[in-house]
Amino acid sequence: MRRYLFAAGLIALASPAIANDELLCANRGAPTPDDAIAACARIIASGTQKGTALAQVHAFRAASHRRKKDTGRAIADLDAAIRLDPEYAFAYGGRGFAYIDTGEYRRAIADFTEAIRLNPNYAQFYHSRGLAWSFTGDHDRAIVDISEALRIDPSNALYLRSRALSHAAKSDFDRATPDLQPTISRGLKDGNELLRQYEQ
Numbered sequence: 001m002r003r004y005l006f007a008a009g010l011i012a013l014a015s016p017a018i019a020n021d022e023l024l025c026a027n028r029g030a031p032t033p034d035d036a037i038a039a040c041a042r043i044i045a046s047g048t049q050k051g052t053a054l055a056q057v058h059a060f061r062a063a064s065h066r067r068k069k070d071t072g073r074a075i076a077d078l079d080a081a082i083r084l085d086p087e088y089a090f091a092y093g094g095r096g097f098a099y100i101d102t103g104e105y106r107r108a109i110a111d112f113t114e115a116i117r118l119n120p121n122y123a124q125f126y127h128s129r130g131l132a133w134s135f136t137g138d139h140d141r142a143i144v145d146i147s148e149a150l151r152i153d154p155s156n157a158l159y160l161r162s163r164a165l166s167h168a169a170k171s172d173f174d175r176a177t178p179d180l181q182p183t184i185s186r187g188l189k190d191g192n193e194l195l196r197q198y199e200q
Contacts, residue, residue: 055084089118
């Protein structure tokens with residue numbers, strides 16, 4: 001929410017051309033990731049944004065690079081965003097996702113940990129770090145983090161499914177099954193099928 005309110009403030013103060021690019025850069029109405037990337041590049045080249053505002057532009061462009069599976073450019077943009085604003089939690093979170101894409105799970109965990117330090121009430125950071133722990137095989141830590149995400153956002157079916165999978169990876173199906181029931185009722189992938197993947 002902070003991202004979009006901040007972007008809205010930038011748009012309100014910008015010229016019409018820059019305002020349109022702000023929307024496109026944030027992937028609000030951009031037909032393709034390339035269109036969003038081009039809009040972000042125009043904003044950067046214009047020199048109109050500084051500090052946190054410019055960091056946000058780099059973070060938005062990184063998100064579009066990730067949609068194109070161009071992880072190297074995504075990480076480069078997020079590195080730039082963090083240099084511009086070392087307190088920008090979403091840049092660390094975005095880079096954590098990029099490191100998951102590259103299989104660098106320890107780096108992802110470090111970035112999500114920093115994002116949590118900066119914004120400790122944002123559930124997705126805990127969930128994301130939990131996923132990274134699960135990819136390392138540490139399902140106990142994954143469960144702790146995903147449980148914290150659920151404490152903040154208790155009705156999130158995706159978080160419930162993720163915790164169920166970590167329980168199932170430990171063959172703890174008694175705990176996995178209750179977490180999967182809401183995911184079944186809300187139309188996510190059939191929970192019983194997910195459990196069977198771990199029972200085989």
